[in-house]
Amino acid sequence: xxxxxxxxxxxxxxxxxxxxxxxxxxxxxxxxxxxxxxxxxxxxxxxxxxxxxxxxxxxxxxxxxxxxxxxxxxxxxxxxxxxxxxxxxxxxxxxxxxxxxxxxxxxxxxxxxxxxxxxxxxxxxxxxxxxxxxxxxxxxxxxxxxxxxxxxxxxxxxxxxxxxxxxxxxxxxxxxxxxxxxxxxxxxxxxxxxxxxxxxxxxxxxxxxxxxxxxxxxxxxxxxxxxxxxxxxxxxxxxxxxxxxxxxxxxxxxxxxxxxxxxxxxxxxxxxxxxxxxxxxxxxxxxxxxxxxxxxxxxxxxxxxxxxxxxxxxxxxxxxxxxxxxxxxxxxxxxxxxxxxxxxxxxxxxxxxxxxxxxxxxxxxxxxxxxxxxxxxxxxxxxxxxxxxxxxxxxxxxxxxxxxxxxxxxxxxxxxxxxxxxxxxxxxxxxxxxxxxxxxxxxxxxxxxxxxxxxxxxxxxxxxxxxxxxxxxxxxxxxxxxxxxxxxxxxxxxxxxxxxx
Amino acid sequence: xxxxxxxxxxxxxxxxxxxxxxxxxxxxxxxxxxxxxxxxxxxxxxxxxxxxxxxxxxxxxxxxxxxxxxxxxxxxxxxxxxxxxxxxxxxxxxxxxxxxxxxxxxxxxxxxxxxxxxxxxxxxxxxxxxxxxxxxxxxxxxxxxxxxxxxxxxxxxxxxxxxxxxxxxxxxxxxxxxxxxxxxxxxxxxxxxxxxxxxxxxxxxxxxxxxxxxxxxxxxxxxxxxxxxxxxxxxxxxxxxxxxxxxxxxxxxxxxxxxxxxxxxxxxxxxxxxxxxxxxxxxxxxxxxxxxxxxxxxxxxxxxxxxxxxxxxxxxxxxxxxxxxxxxxxxxxxxxxxxxxxxxxxxxxxxxxxxxxxxxxxxxxxxxxxxxxxxxxxxxxxxxxxxxxxxxxxxxxxxxxxxxxxxxxxxxxxxxxxxxxxxxxxxxxxxxxxxxxxxxxxxxxxxxxxxxxxxxxxxxxxxxxxxxxxxxxxxxxxxxxxxxx
Numbered sequence: 001x002x003x004x005x006x007x008x009x010x011x012x013x014x015x016x017x018x019x020x021x022x023x024x025x026x027x028x029x030x031x032x033x034x035x036x037x038x039x040x041x042x043x044x045x046x047x048x049x050x051x052x053x054x055x056x057x058x059x060x061x062x063x064x065x066x067x068x069x070x071x072x073x074x075x076x077x078x079x080x081x082x083x084x085x086x087x088x089x090x091x092x093x094x095x096x097x098x099x100x101x102x103x104x105x106x107x108x109x110x111x112x113x114x115x116x117x118x119x120x121x122x123x124x125x126x127x128x129x130x131x132x133x134x135x136x137x138x139x140x141x142x143x144x145x146x147x148x149x150x151x152x153x154x155x156x157x158x159x160x161x162x163x164x165x166x167x168x169x170x171x172x173x174x175x176x177x178x179x180x181x182x183x184x185x186x187x188x189x190x191x192x193x194x195x196x197x198x199x200x201x202x203x204x205x206x207x208x209x210x211x212x213x214x215x216x217x218x219x220x221x222x223x224x225x226x227x228x229x230x231x232x233x234x235x236x237x238x239x240x241x242x243x244x245x246x247x248x249x250x251x252x253x254x255x256x257x258x259x260x261x262x263x264x265x266x267x268x269x270x271x272x273x274x275x276x277x278x279x280x281x282x283x284x285x286x287x288x289x290x291x292x293x294x295x296x297x298x299x300x301x302x303x304x305x306x307x308x309x310x311x312x313x314x315x316x317x318x319x320x321x322x323x324x325x326x327x328x329x330x331x332x333x334x335x336x337x338x339x340x341x342x343x344x345x346x347x348x349x350x351x352x353x354x355x356x357x358x359x360x361x362x363x364x365x366x367x368x369x370x371x372x373x374x375x376x377x378x379x380x381x382x383x384x385x386x387x388x389x390x391x392x393x394x395x396x397x398x399x400x401x402x403x404x405x406x407x408x409x410x411x412x413x414x415x416x417x418x419x420x421x422x423x424x425x426x427x428x429x430x431x432x433x434x435x436x437x438x439x440x441x442x443x444x445x446x447x448x449x450x451x452x453x454x455x456x457x458x459x460x461x462x463x464x465x466x467x468x469x470x471x472x473x474x475x476x477x478x479x480x481x482x483x484x485x486x487x488x489x490x491x492x493x494x495x496x497x498x499x500x501x
Numbered sequence: 502x503x504x505x506x507x508x509x510x511x512x513x514x515x516x517x518x519x520x521x522x523x524x525x526x527x528x529x530x531x532x533x534x535x536x537x538x539x540x541x542x543x544x545x546x547x548x549x550x551x552x553x554x555x556x557x558x559x560x561x562x563x564x565x566x567x568x569x570x571x572x573x574x575x576x577x578x579x580x581x582x583x584x585x586x587x588x589x590x591x592x593x594x595x596x597x598x599x600x601x602x603x604x605x606x607x608x609x610x611x612x613x614x615x616x617x618x619x620x621x622x623x624x625x626x627x628x629x630x631x632x633x634x635x636x637x638x639x640x641x642x643x644x645x646x647x648x649x650x651x652x653x654x655x656x657x658x659x660x661x662x663x664x665x666x667x668x669x670x671x672x673x674x675x676x677x678x679x680x681x682x683x684x685x686x687x688x689x690x691x692x693x694x695x696x697x698x699x700x701x702x703x704x705x706x707x708x709x710x711x712x713x714x715x716x717x718x719x720x721x722x723x724x725x726x727x728x729x730x731x732x733x734x735x736x737x738x739x740x741x742x743x744x745x746x747x748x749x750x751x752x753x754x755x756x757x758x759x760x761x762x763x764x765x766x767x768x769x770x771x772x773x774x775x776x777x778x779x780x781x782x783x784x785x786x787x788x789x790x791x792x793x794x795x796x797x798x799x800x801x802x803x804x805x806x807x808x809x810x811x812x813x814x815x816x817x818x819x820x821x822x823x824x825x826x827x828x829x830x831x832x833x834x835x836x837x838x839x840x841x842x843x844x845x846x847x848x849x850x851x852x853x854x855x856x857x858x859x860x861x862x863x864x865x866x867x868x869x870x871x872x873x874x875x876x877x878x879x880x881x882x883x884x885x886x887x888x889x890x891x892x893x894x895x896x897x898x899x900x901x902x903x904x905x906x907x908x909x910x911x912x913x914x915x916x917x918x919x920x921x922x923x924x925x926x927x928x929x930x931x932x933x934x935x936x937x938x939x940x941x942x943x944x945x946x947x948x949x950x951x952x953x954x955x956x957x958x959x960x961x962x963x964x965x966x967x968x969x970x971x972x973x974x975x976x977x978x979x980x981x982x983x984x985x986x
């Protein structure tokens with residue numbers, strides 16, 4: 001059940017309506033049932049996996065809690081580590097089996113092929129369960145937090161199961177921290193039924209999310225798909241435009257999912273963490289990762305980068321830690337070398353950037369370049385955006401070979417005439433569609449600019465405005481989605497890109 | 502709390518109004534399926550004598566105007582483009598809720614088809630006209646694959662993407678659009694063009710062929726529905742350029758009809774075309790559809806058959822059937838306008854325009870003063886109060902009912918008249934003197950001109966609120982042609 005499907009438009013109001021009507025003590029059970037229904041609407045069998053992951057992490061948490069109660073000794077410390085290791089092994093084992101077995105097998109076969117040995121064939125197909133990377137990481141985060149003593153182990157299995165499966169953020173995040181979400185789910189009975197600001201604020205976020213997904217992301221995808229699916233036919237301009245539009249598409253696609261998740265949870269009185277903070281206004285790749293998919297990058301920071309030693313070690317170790325973190329992050333995004341290269345590039349940008357910083361500063365000082373002016377900052381933003389886009393080529397292309405071809409063609413296939421011969425309008429977006437996309441992007445830019453400057457999200461900004469303006473914006477968004485959204489029998493609801501991760 | 506409640510109510514009220522307007526503008530306005538069904542709900546209860554269900558073979562070929570004008574039969578073509586049998590079934594079901602006709606007539610053309618679903622546009626055309634009810638939901642379920650049903654039921658997911666195709670007529674009141682005003686009454690859909698078709702070869706086909714399972718099931722359900730309602734049903738095939746393979750299916754339908762006995766008839770009118778006086782060289786606009794002249798011939802034959810077999814009374818003169826009289830008036834006007842278009846000789850053409858509720862714009866261009874038949878043309882136009890002798894250079898006159906409303910050469914160089922609710926006629930005589938003047942005639946924003954050198958005549962039917970045509974009589978080799986270009 002996609003957020004932009006008619007099914008969700010029916011499911012969500014029904015869930016919320018019943019949530020507020022039933023006895024307060026039954027709320028979490030209702031949310032759990034709804035969440036499992038939501039998840040099972042993709043494939044009922046997937047529920048077994050999430051239940052298994054829930055059970056293993058729940059028992060591990062309880063086990064860790066009981067080990068913490070006994071007097072601490074080296075033996076109990078080892079026992080705790082074994083519990084965590086077991087939990088990690090089971091959960092990561094499931095993840096690796098469902099997500100990476102094809103990748104591992106293909107690479108293994110490739111090596112066997114080099115050695116001239118016959119290839120290994122699997123006798124069954126594996127379907128990647130939706131959102132497995134998200135809920136696995138969320139559940140593992142909980143186990144590690146219990147181990148570290150950051151949170152108490154949850155006693156109520158059903159409440160814990162709700163933490164792992166809470167439907168707004170189940171399949172594409174934000175990857176919530178146990179400290180934040182479990183605490184709120186434990187007090188779900190205390191949430192007031194009627195809170196005008198909360199409900200309208202949540203609804204505005206959902207609306208803005210749907211606009212980003214259905215009007216911008218899915219429209220940009222028409223151009224991106226046309227060009228990337230026939231990349232060999234196009235020159236620099238088309239490929240650059242397609243890559244930039246892919247940057248827009250993936251941002252709007254993913255950010256919209258998070259916005260709808262945050263908004264839906266807000267309507268029910270639960271606050272989820274913010275997942276995107278105007279990433280394309282970042283002035284360095286490092287800053288980009290503080291703004292892009294915040295819940296994942298902070299997860300890697302807390303549970304991988306820092307345990308590896310973080311930056312509190314030699315420069316070399318620090319660079320190694322950055323590279324490991326980003327390579328793993330790349331692999332988390334997909335079982336393909338493209339994603340590994342994509343992650344590696346982001347790691348490399350940061351390592352190289354750090355190495356070059358003194359040289360760059362000296363050069364700027366010598367050339368007397370002013371750093372505190374708009375154009376300098378704009379240059380940084382554009383440079384960062386450019387670097388991120390180069391990496392997006394690896395993310396979007398179907399293979400490494402294709403990605404290198406596209407990058408090569410961008411450099412060598414200069415064809416400025418397509419800017420004036422109208423051929424760009426033949427690539428999935430005609431003149432009307434381009435106008436709609438341009439106006440929508442302007443709206444996106446204004447909302448993000450406001451967020452960047454003032455820190456206010458759209459719901460907070462609208463709350464401060466006069467009624468006529470507030471309603472004007474709401475009706476514009478609503479009818480923007482209804483009229484210009486990409487949906488209907490001709491286009492079956494397009495899945496969110498991040499579902500595959 | 503009260504303030505917030507009021508705000509919420511106001512918000513949803515405004516939203517409802519905007520959604521309604523969105524629906525009015527964006528929804529599909531197909532006359533070959535949706536409009537006929539929507540208008541059907543306006544018919545008085547139990548007022549119809551014969552209802553014709555099925556594909557375009559019915560609503561193009563069965564001429565309800567002729568049925569009324571010549572036989573007093575209140576007929577209604579309740580069809581849809583390529584209407585599958587399952588949609589006919591739901592249309593019959595919907596019709597029987599308010600009507601108890603003397604006969605139901607079902608087209609058998611699409612019963613020969615195979616496949617469980619038709620294309621998207623046909624699903625839309627055969628379901629969107631129905632009002633929301635359990636039957637509409639069932640009709641959508643029967644018409645579309647499960648994954649798409651909710652989209653078809655809510656409708657807007659299918660039409661929201663029309664933003665690139667919206668035209669002026671989408672913003673008008675539905676019934677006021679050009680086509681609805683001039684061409685669509687009691688479900689019929691008339692054509693004027695002529696495309697010669699090969700005459701069907703006389704061929705005796707006695708074999709039968711099994712119908713597609715879904716088609717047969719719905720055909721039987723339709724028959725049973727009619728029997729339950731105690732209304733006779735006629736299954737028929739309208740003459741067209743038939744494939745002998747299809748005749749085998751029709752033979753099977755005849756067998757099915759026979760199974761049900763009294764009250765269920767089947768007629769394949771295909772072999773009877775000569776008896777009807779149909780001429781395949783002039784009465785058809787393609788291999789399946791007659792033009793209105795052909796439909797008149799076929800409908801007369803059909804009416805005789807229906808009158809002989811079913812209890813059909815003559816309602817002419819009955820004031821409750823005023824809408825049928827209106828239809829007859831529009832139909833006559835439709836035919837007259839078509840005759841104008843088909844008249845080629847200038848004297849005859851001008852004679853046809855001589856009726857009060859037409860606005861006619863004459864504009865003449867080129868070296869018309871020196872044509873060899875100048876006097877003949879001058880005298881012909883003089884009947885309309887136009888003086889060619891006084892004109893200089895390119896000239897223009899707007900005329901209604903023998904009165905010149907506007908002519909070039911005066912102080913005003915631009916004149917306009919609102920025509921009906923939506924159209925504006927603009928006549929510009931051109932600025933400057935003599936030969937520098939370039940007259941222009943615009944209907945709404947579109948300039949009209951048939952010939953560059955010669956006489957142009959633009960005609961607008963005020964009563965029918967429709968543009969007739971812009972005809973041109975060219976000057977060739979120093980002479981104005983009397984035949985229309």
